[in-house]
Amino acid sequence: MKNIKAKLIKLFKEGYCTPQIARIAKKINEPSATIHYNIKKLERDGAIKTYKAVFDYKKIEEGFCVYVLINVSPSEYEYDWSRYESKIVSELAKHKEVESVDIMAGDWDLILKIRTKDQDEYYDFLREVVSRIAIQKSISLISLKQLKTNFVLMKQHE
Amino acid sequence: MKNIKAKLIKLFKEGYCTPQIARIAKKINEPSATIHYNIKKLERDGAIKTYKAVFDYKKIEEGFCVYVLINVSPSEYEYDWSRYESKIVSELAKHKEVESVDIMAGDWDLILKIRTKDQDEYYDFLREVVSRIAIQKSISLISLKQLKTNFVLMKQHE
DNA sequence: TTACCTATCTGAATATTGTTCAAACATAGG
DNA sequence: CCTATGTTTGAACAATATTCAGATAGGTAA
Numbered sequence: 001m002k003n004i005k006a007k008l009i010k011l012f013k014e015g016y017c018t019p020q021i022a023r024i025a026k027k028i029n030e031p032s033a034t035i036h037y038n039i040k041k042l043e044r045d046g047a048i049k050t051y052k053a054v055f056d057y058k059k060i061e062e063g064f065c066v067y068v069l070i071n072v073s074p075s076e077y078e079y080d081w082s083r084y085e086s087k088i089v090s091e092l093a094k095h096k097e098v099e100s101v102d103i104m105a106g107d108w109d110l111i112l113k114i115r116t117k118d119q120d121e122y123y124d125f126l127r128e129v130v131s132r133i134a135i136q137k138s139i140s141l142i143s144l145k146q147l148k149t150n151f152v153l154m155k156q157h158e
Numbered sequence: 159m160k161n162i163k164a165k166l167i168k169l170f171k172e173g174y175c176t177p178q179i180a181r182i183a184k185k186i187n188e189p190s191a192t193i194h195y196n197i198k199k200l201e202r203d204g205a206i207k208t209y210k211a212v213f214d215y216k217k218i219e220e221g222f223c224v225y226v227l228i229n230v231s232p233s234e235y236e237y238d239w240s241r242y243e244s245k246i247v248s249e250l251a252k253h254k255e256v257e258s259v260d261i262m263a264g265d266w267d268l269i270l271k272i273r274t275k276d277q278d279e280y281y282d283f284l285r286e287v288v289s290r291i292a293i294q295k296s297i298s299l300i301s302l303k304q305l306k307t308n309f310v311l312m313k314q315h316e
Numbered sequence: 317t318t319a320c321c322t323a324t325c326t327g328a329a330t331a332t333t334g335t336t337c338a339a340a341c342a343t344a345g346g
Numbered sequence: 347c348c349t350a351t352g353t354t355t356g357a358a359c360a361a362t363a364t365t366c367a368g369a370t371a372g373g374t375a376a
Contacts (some may be wrong), residue, residue, distance in 0.1 A: 001342070003159040004196040007186050009205075013309045014283065016182050017175045017209045022362055024174050028165050031326055031334085036364070038162040047167075047217040051175045051209060051309055061175040066259070067269060069226075069299075093306040094246065102223070103354070111225060111299065141227075143260040143271065148251040150308045152207055153172045159324070159371070180333055190353055194335070198354090 009060055012053035053151045055155060062115040064122055065131075065143040070110040073134040088133050097125050167218055170211035171254075177209065212310045220273040220279055223301040228268040231292040246291050255283050 025032040042048045057063055063090050072088070085103070092112065093101045099113040112130075116122040122140075130138070146154050173200045177197050183190040215221055243261070249272060251259045257271040270288075274280045278311070282299075288296065304312055 002188070002192075004186070004188065004353095005200065008182070008193075008196060008200060011182055012177070012206070012209075015310075016178050016185070018178050018363090019170070019211075020174050020176050020362090021364095023171055025165070025176075025207055028162070028287065030160070030162065032164065033327070033365090034160075034325055034361080035166075037326090042163065042166060042323090046214050048170070049212045049214055049312070051170075051176075051211050052308070052310065053209050054207045056204050056207055059203060060299065082269060089305055091254065093311060097280075098306060098309075101305040102225075102304040103305065105300045105302050108299060111301070140265060142263040144263050145261040147247055147259040147261065148256060150174075150210070151254075151256075152210065153251060154207070158303070162324095176334090178333085179335095189355055190334080191336090191356070195353070195355095 009055070011054075012055075013050050015050040017051035017053060017140045053149050056142040056154070057115055057146075057149075061117045064118050065146060066116075066122055067143070068110075068112040068114060068130065068138055069108045069141065070112065070130070070138045071107075071136040072109045073136045075134060090127065095125070095129055097115045097121075097129075145148070160200040165213040167213070169214075171268045173208040173210050175209035175211060176274060176303050183204065214312070215273055215304075215307075218273045222274045222276050223304060224272045224274075224280055225301070226268075226270040226296055227299065228270065228288070229265075229294040230267045231294045233292060250287065250291070253283070253287055255279075255287075 019152055021032050021035050021039065025035045028035075039048075046152050055062070056064065087108065089101060089103065092098060092110075097114050099115055100111075102111045103109070104111055114122065114125060125138075148154065159271045177193075179190050179193050179197065183193045186193075197206075213220070215223065240313060245259065247259060247268065250268075255272050256273050257273055258269075261267070264270055272280065272282055272283060284298075306312065
């Protein structure tokens with residue numbers, strides 16, 4: 001047993017997928033060379049960043065999902081925005097538990113979406129990663145059920 | 159000109175992609191028949207829902223991104239949860255502008271992530287979709303910059 | 317309008333990749 | 347130990363992606 005599953009999940013989170021040109025060609029009834037040309041154009045223009053898998057996260061030990069709303073302490077960015085964006089925020093983005101990082105307008109500075117196996121693992125993440133940055137205030141909003149993720153409907157009843 | 163671009167984007171939001179078995183096989187140095195077997199197992203087990211593209215949303219007319227926190231009116235679910243989940247929430251999930259829908263624990267009932275071209279299109283979405291459900295309170299948190307989305311780092315400087 | 321340039325489309329040949337299958341191997345339970 | 351079940355693998359085969367040259371369409375300037 002080689003535990004290839006874990007390696008696949010890691011690779012599929014970033015990419016290692018590709019369009020199904022022949023299937024698309026049949027679907028919209030165009031020659032596959034035409035489909036190919038148009039896909040390459042989208043890639044060249046940077047409109048497509050990657051092709052990747054969408055998981056049933058409960059089944060890959062990432063069933064616990066939390067939105068974290070954060071106010072960074074004013075000292076962290078008021079006099080050095082570039083440090084704020086390049087060090088602090090992209091430091092957060094690096095971690096595998098982090099699905100998304102947004103810099104926000106309005107009452108909150110950042111919104112993170114975090115996926116872990118369970119509450120314990122989430123607690124560890126907060127301690128080891130989030131608490132390292134100077135935070136004025138933060139709240140964790142826990143997802144009970146995800147009906148749609150990344151534009152993909154999650155089937156009910158499982 | 160056949161405007162194939164728009165059709166491709168629509169298809170790639172849901173799927174129409176597939177793993178690159180040969181590339182993965184080289185990457186982790188295993189036979190491609192083994193990779194194939196393990197991928198099919200992940201699919202059979204339901205761990206992988208689909209393979210799809212991740213976009214640079216600014217380049218596909220979806221540059222405006224908002225998180226909407228919603229409190230549904232008590233009347234909507236207190237005496238009929240199944241109506242709440244099956245009608246109201248999955249009605250929201252249907253729309254193409256909706257990237258994700260989560261049913262939450264705690265202060266808020268729902269979090270939506272919405273992508274539109276601009277503020278005007280977002281306003282239309284609020285009017286035509288969100289305002290149709292009985293809402294007690296809702297706030298819109300506007301994303302200024304996305305550093306990571308769906309586990310994919312967005313390249314800076316563009 | 318024509319002439320010209322560039323982008324898009326397409327069929328057919330080729331290169332690469334996915335899929336199947338049967339046998340070997342590993343693992344867990346009794 | 348045996349048996350049942352799941353995993354790994356190479357080799358043959360099927361399907362798909364890619365390339366390329368020529369055709370077509372679109373835009374612009376004279």
